[in-house]
Amino acid sequence: MNHQRSKDHTEQLDFYKKEIVKVVHLMYQRQFIAASDGNVSALLDDGNVITTPSGIPKGLINEDDLVIVNRHGEKIAGAEHLQPSSELKMHLRVYELRSDVRAIVHAHPPITTAFSVANVRLSDVILPETIFTLGMIEFSEYATPTTEKVAESISEAVVSNDVIVLTRHGSLTVGKTLMEAFSKLDSLEHTCKIICEAMKISGVVNASSSSAILTPLPAVEVERLREIKRKISERGKCQNGNGRCKGCPENHDQLCSDKEKMKVEVEVEVETELGKEEDILSEKNISYIVNEVVKRLAL
Ligand SMILES: [Zn+2]
Numbered sequence: 395m396n397h398q399r400s401k402d403h404t405e406q407l408d409f410y411k412k413e414i415v416k417v418v419h420l421m422y423q424r425q426f427i428a429a430s431d432g433n434v435s436a437l438l439d440d441g442n443v444i445t446t447p448s449g450i451p452k453g454l455i456n457e458d459d460l461v462i463v464n465r466h467g468e469k470i471a472g473a474e475h476l477q478p479s480s481e482l483k484m485h486l487r488v489y490e491l492r493s494d495v496r497a498i499v500h501a502h503p504p505i506t507t508a509f510s511v512a513n514v515r516l517s518d519v520i521l522p523e524t525i526f527t528l529g530m531i532e533f534s535e536y537a538t539p540t541t542e543k544v545a546e547s548i549s550e551a552v553v554s555n556d557v558i559v560l561t562r563h564g565s566l567t568v569g570k571t572l573m574e575a576f577s578k579l580d581s582l583e584h585t586c587k588i589i590c591e592a593m594k595i596s597g598v599v600n601a602s603s604s605s606a607i608l609t610p611l612p613a614v615e616v617e618r619l620r621e622i623k624r625k626i627s628e629r630g631k632c633q634n635g636n637g638r639c640k641g642c643p644e645n646h647d648q649l650c651s652d653k654e655k656m657k658v659e660v661e662v663e664v665e666t667e668l669g670k671e672e673d674i675l676s677e678k679n680i681s682y683i684v685n686e687v688v689k690r691l692a693l
Pocket of ligand 1: 432481500501502539563564
C-alpha cells in the first residue's frame, strides 16, 4: 500500500469508526435496540468490513470496540477479546448481492417487530412519504437468529429492497452511507408507530394486513409518487464526474449538487407532474415531501 492509499485508508477507517459509534448510540437512544442487540457495518475500499462486536452493551460502545473482518467473516483487526456478531453473515451476504450498498444497520425496533409477531403485513402504502424514504417494506421468512438461515431468508428481498422486516426478529436497512441506513430504520419504526396508532384508533384487534382496515393510497397515486421519486433520483445524480464527493463514495450516483438549486428543480418537477388538477396532495404536503426528499438525498 503506497503512502497516499495508506492515508486514504486511515481517513476512511477513522470516518467509519466515528459514524458507526454515532449510529449505534442513536439506535440505543431511540430504543431501536436493547443491551447488546443489533449490529452495524460498513464496507471499506479495500473490500474488508468494519463492524460492531458481539456481547458489548451498545449504549456503551466506543471506537476501540469495533472489529474488521474479511469477506469470509474472519477477524483481521480489533481487540483480542472481541469477536464480530454471529449475525454478520447477513451483512456479508448483502455486500455480496448489492454492489451499491456500503453500510448496513440491523436492529430490533419494537413496533416494527411487533407487526411481524402479530403477523400483520405492511403490504400497501399508507403514507406517501414512505415511497421516498423506504420504498416497499418487505417481510422475510422466519429464520433462527444467529444461524446461516437468516442470511438466506433476506437474500431474495434485499436484491431489490433497502428495508426488510425480519419476522419475529427485527429490521435490516441498507444504504450508501451509515446515516442513510440508520435514517431508513428511523423512518421504518416511525411509520410503524403511526400505523399502529391508526389501527388502535380504528379499534382493530385482528387484521392480516394494515390495509385491511386503513385505507391505502390509491394505486394511481402510489405510481405517481414512484415516478416523482424516479425523476428526482435522476436529477440528483452527481454532476462532478471528476472525483469523489462525500455523498457518493462509488459511482457519483447520489446528490452532491447545491441543495437550494436542487430544491427549485424538484419543486418545478413536482408541480409539472401534478399539474393544476385537483389532487389529494395539498400544496403544503408537496412542499413537505420536497423538503424531505432533498434532505434525505443530501445525506
Ligand atoms: Zn438480531
